[in-house]
Amino acid sequence: MSNKIDLTVKKDRLERAVKRAKEQNIIIPTFAQMKNPALIPDKVKNDLKGVGLWDIAPRNLFRITWHNEPVVKGGGFGGVNYLELPSSLTGIKARIIVLVGKWFPTGAHKVGAAFGCLVPRLVTGQFDxxxxxxxxxxTGNFCRGGAYDSKLLACESIAILPEGMSKERFDWLAKVSGEVIATPGSESNVKEIFDKCWELRKSGQDLMIFNQFEEYGNYLWHYEVTGHAMEEVLKKVMGPKDQYRGMASATGSAGTIASGDYMKQVFPTSKIVASEALQCPTLLENGFGSHRIEGIGDKHVxxxxNSKNTDMVVAIDDEAVVNLSRLFNEPEGRKYLAKKGVPEAIISQLDLLGFSGISNVLSAIKFAKYYELGETDIVLTILTDSMELYGSRLVEMHQEFGEYSTSxxxxxxxxYLMGQSIDNLTELTYADRRKIHNLKYFTWVEQQGxxxxxxxxxxxxxxxxxxxxKQANEIDELINEFNDRVGLL
Ligand SMILES: Cc1ncc(COP(=O)(O)O)c(C=O)c1O
Structure with a gap:
């Protein structure tokens, strides 16, 4: 078995990594600290008082956590950022609770996945x-997170993403990443990204490719950090009669959904729902196509x-997602929601849902409807990023379709909300799960080696x-040793 994250130490290179960290004033947070910021040293908390959430500042590595105070500058740490969506918005009795990704540096939790891939290689000296x-x-946020981490380390980086992704992603990358490569196509053109990686490998440059789609550092970060964040939220909100029923997550790289593996170990009867775009239903029907739910890729598994542990597949119409983004953010949309009884405190926070967040919420609604869940049932899902990364899309829709009206x-x-049905979903049998697993052969064994x-x-x-x-503790030990050698704590 070769899935374990390679933690072989390369001494000479490690020396150089330590020296670079010292020069760049880098202290690396442990998994334990990302799960529980009470463990973060006061010195780091003090340093963060003057630092903006998106600043390229070394101490912001400690803000790779769900526990950031939701402010743009100088925030400390508190509970996990989450929101409970009321029935007036979801149209169902079950409780839908969403974890909020906007308050990570770069405005998306993918900076954590990038950390999970990079740090084991850095603290072992494998990456110099x-x-x-x-x-x-x-497809955008992972390379933004990676470029961010690379900039902190003052190492050169190459971000690869499809040319059709949102303007906000490219604008930000132009300032942060050494090189930005736009591959042909849009959201679901992942194969073209892999092709570019092969081209780079063959170019003779000294590179390390952090391929989130195959890196267990991505899986582990979400299993540990997002999984524990979910558990913490549940502990806070669960009444004596409540039951946690499951989590829904789109699968871009399938990192986030690893948090469901953790949750199922804590709540063995809970379910894991994988979702994708209806316009590219690869998991649902081995389908293909292009779609507008940025970040969730597809056309491959x-x-x-972990398809063997996935219980349901749901496909969401991207038309629902883009139209709901208008409902949630246009003034007439918000006024209408208020008229329908959605509390103002929720309406004012609906910009926390980026496109994939809206899709995840719709997936959670479908799951709840399928299992006829009621008011004592809790479903969790994730808002990877927020509308902060899609303002240009709202403007484009405004230009194309005109004013957003009450009708x-x-x-x-x-x-799309009250009328959401249980179409385009499958409860997976053992054979269905194996079918999804088998699809990996063609991408990964045949094409990717x-x-x-x-x-x-x-x-x-x-x-x-x-x-x-089980590898988080071992990685934490290596992080602690690395920090000791850097000597800034
Ligand atoms: C906006 C957005 N949503 C969802 C996802 C999917 O998350 P994951 O790659 O962890 O499956 C991504 C991944 O890049 C993303 O950027």
Whole structure:
């Protein structure tokens, strides 16, 4: 089995990484600190008092956590950022609770996935920031997170993303990443990103490619950090009669959905729902196509998707998502929601839902409707980013469709929220899960050079997934040793 994150130490290179960290004033947070910021040293908390959330400042590595105070500058740490969506908005009795990703540096939790891929290589010396370029293949937010981490380390980086992604992503990357490569196509053109990686590998440059779609550092970060954040929220909100029923997550790289693996170990009867765009229904029907739910890729099954542990697949119409983004953010849309009884405190926060966040909420609604969940049932989902990254899309829709009117709002509210049905979903049987797993063969073994034995182990070996789940403590020990050598604490 080769899925465990390689923690082999390379001494000479490690020396150089330590020296670079010292020069750049870098202290690396541990998984334990990202889960529980009470463990963060006061010195770091003090340093953060003058630092903006998105600043390229070394101490912001400690803000790679769900616990940031939701402010743009100088924030400390508190509970997990979450929101409970009321029935007046969701049209169902079940409680839908969303974790909020906007309050990570870069405005998306993907900076955590990038950290999860980079840090094990850095603290072992496998990645040498003084000589190697870091390559971040992505549909946008992962390479933004990676470019951010690279900039902190003063190492060169290459961000790869499809040319059709939002203007906000490109504008920000132009300032932060050494090189930005736009690959052909849009959201679901992941194959073109992989092709570019092969081209770079063959170019003879000294590179390290952090491929989130296959990196278990991405899986582990969400299993540990997002999983524990979900558990913490549940502990806070669960009444004596309440039951946690499951979580829904779009699968871009299938990192986020790893938090469901953690939650299922804590709540064994809970379910894991994978969602995707109806216009590209790869999990639902081996389908293909292009879509507008930025960040959730598809046309392949990510290597790190634990399909054997996935209970349901849901496909969401991107038309619902883009129209709801208007309902949630246009003045007439918000006025209409108020008329329908959605509390002002919720309406004013609906910009916390980016496109994939809206899609995740719709997936959670479908899941709840399918299982006829009621008011004592809780479903969790994730808002990876917020509308802060899609302002240009709102402007484009305004230009294309004109003013957003009350009748648009009424139609979208009735059709896409109250009228959300249980179409385009499948409760997975054992054979369905294996079908999804089998699709990995074509991308990963045939095209991307994975071992035949590993795809077999992934399905048949009991401890394939648990082996990586147990690695956080070992990585934390390496992080602590690295920080000791850097000597800034
Ligand atoms: C906006 C957005 N939503 C959802 C996802 C999917 O998350 P994951 O890659 O963890 O499956 C991504 C991934 O980049 C994203 O950027």
């Amino acid at each position: 920031p003084t000589s190697q370029k870091a390559v971040w293949p992505s 990510p290597w790190i998707h 648009d709002a009424a139609e979208h509210f009735a059709r 994975k071992e035949y034995q590993e795809i077999m182990d992934m399905w048949y070996e009991q401890d394939y997934w648990t082996a990586v789940q």
